[in-house]
Amino acid sequence: MVPSSRDECLVLDARDALAAWRARFDLTDGLVYLDGNSLGALPRGAGEALEKVVGVEWGRGLVRSWNEAGWMEAPTRIGDKIGSLVGAAPGQVLVCDSTSVNLFKGVNLALDLRPGRRTILTEAGNFPTDRYIAAGVTRLRDAHVESVDRAALAEAFGDETALLYLTHVDFTTGEVHDMAALTAAAHEAGALVLWDLSHSAGAVEVALDGCGVDLAVGCGYKYLNGGPGAPAYLYVAERLQDHAHTPIPGWMGHEDPFAFAPDYAPARSMRRFLAGTPPIVALATLEVAVDMWCECGAAPAAAKSRALTSLFIELVDARLGGWDIEVASPRDAEKRGAQVALRAEHGYALMRALIERGVIGDFRPPDMMRFGFPALYTRHVDAWDAVETLRDVLDTEVWRDPRYAERLPVT
Numbered sequence: 001m002v003p004s005s006r007d008e009c010l011v012l013d014a015r016d017a018l019a020a021w022r023a024r025f026d027l028t029d030g031l032v033y034l035d036g037n038s039l040g041a042l043p044r045g046a047g048e049a050l051e052k053v054v055g056v057e058w059g060r061g062l063v064r065s066w067n068e069a070g071w072m073e074a075p076t077r078i079g080d081k082i083g084s085l086v087g088a089a090p091g092q093v094l095v096c097d098s099t100s101v102n103l104f105k106g107v108n109l110a111l112d113l114r115p116g117r118r119t120i121l122t123e124a125g126n127f128p129t130d131r132y133i134a135a136g137v138t139r140l141r142d143a144h145v146e147s148v149d150r151a152a153l154a155e156a157f158g159d160e161t162a163l164l165y166l167t168h169v170d171f172t173t174g175e176v177h178d179m180a181a182l183t184a185a186a187h188e189a190g191a192l193v194l195w196d197l198s199h200s201a202g203a204v205e206v207a208l209d210g211c212g213v214d215l216a217v218g219c220g221y222k223y224l225n226g227g228p229g230a231p232a233y234l235y236v237a238e239r240l241q242d243h244a245h246t247p248i249p250g251w252m253g254h255e256d257p258f259a260f261a262p263d264y265a266p267a268r269s270m271r272r273f274l275a276g277t278p279p280i281v282a283l284a285t286l287e288v289a290v291d292m293w294c295e296c297g298a299a300p301a302a303a304k305s306r307a308l309t310s311l312f313i314e315l316v317d318a319r320l321g322g323w324d325i326e327v328a329s330p331r332d333a334e335k336r337g338a339q340v341a342l343r344a345e346h347g348y349a350l351m352r353a354l355i356e357r358g359v360i361g362d363f364r365p366p367d368m369m370r371f372g373f374p375a376l377y378t379r380h381v382d383a384w385d386a387v388e389t390l391r392d393v394l395d396t397e398v399w400r401d402p403r404y405a406e407r408l409p410v411t
């Protein structure tokens with residue numbers, strides 16, 4: 001039964017086993033925040049962690065903190081925690097750099113590991129940075145990108161395919177690829193896979209080891225709530241690590257950085273994929289958020305996000321029927337990430353009007369309004385309020401105000 005009142009949604013919240021997590025985030029009362037798929041909310045513990053890392057570890061400990069405050073181990077320590085959320089055994093995930101830089105590493109590793117093959121197979125709708133990085137790699141070495149429609153991927157492998165290169169959960173529609181099947185198809189064709197998990201970790205269940213994945217990357221500031229520009233992560237399956245050489249062989253990936261040896265020798269562990277000095281202050285807030293995720297667990301969160309996105313879609317169907325608004329995300333919850341995209345001709349102006357009324361989602365060209373439902377802090381009543389506010393914006397036609405059509409630099 002689709003709820004027919006706000007009160008019914010409040011009842012769903014009262015019964016929600018994860019409802020208490022919301023209090024551990026610093027969210028403004030009355031705000032309906034549905035953009036955690038772009039920038040996750042602020043964990044209350046983040047301020048305290050910053051005071052500690054800045055005031056105590058940096059301020060008092062100074063350089064001694066590299067040894068005494070666990071700074072050196074932070075990239076692998078936090079990496080292992082993220083690994084536990086995406087089905088990776090310890091020793092295979094490293095927190096470092098941005099997603100873009102880790103994509104660059106991953107594409108190069110795959111091409112090195114498949115000598116004689118030069119094709120990077122991807123889908124036309126892959127996230128822009130993923131596309132740009134692959135194209136950038138082809139300007140540096142003998143490789144080329146083959147970009148096909150999603151439906152044609154399984155048939156597109158050839159003798160030249162070195163790498164299947166995909167984002168697991170689509171950044172606009174939230175459609176989920178079948179990681180197990182596509183990884184198996186890539187291996188069958190003699191290729192490796194690299195999955196971008198930016199919209200997966202904290203949103204859906206992932207089994208990297210279970211699917212036999214080779215390489216993966218992901219982002220720290222979306223569903224993981226690590227903070228704006230939080231470091232990203234890289235997964236390299238253990239079986240490949242000894243044979244894989246980073247294209248950015250910086251001193252922190254050396255087997256003994258403080259020997260200051262004249263020549264590079266890679267660490268015999270995941271650390272070999274580090275480039276430079278880890279961003280300790282940024283890692284502190286990421287770790288607070290990742291610890292919360294580890295406490296909650298990926299499976300219950302994914303189940304709650306599925307319930308919330310299903311509720312939102314049902315409410316859109318039930319209450320926005322007269323308007324030209326189309327659900328662009330899969331209707332099968334198992335095939336959907338933790339976000340819903342609505343296609344609307346004037347989606348940009350509609351979203352600007354929604355944001356001004358305290359419902360924050362975002363917009364992706366040409367016509368997609370995106371609404372994210374991160375499990376730890378989003379409520380059933382948020383889905384209700386978002387749909388009712390959208391109904392009001394449509395009914396009153398306030399979105400026609402020309403100022404809503406003016407593009408902002410970040411939306």
Ligand SMILES: *Cc1c(COP(=O)(O)O)cnc(C)c1O
Nearest residue numbers: 098099100127167171196198219
């Ligand atoms: C957000 C996102 C990124 C982010 O890349 P950065 O280098 O961390 O800015 C990369 N890939 C996908 C699919 C994303 O959604």
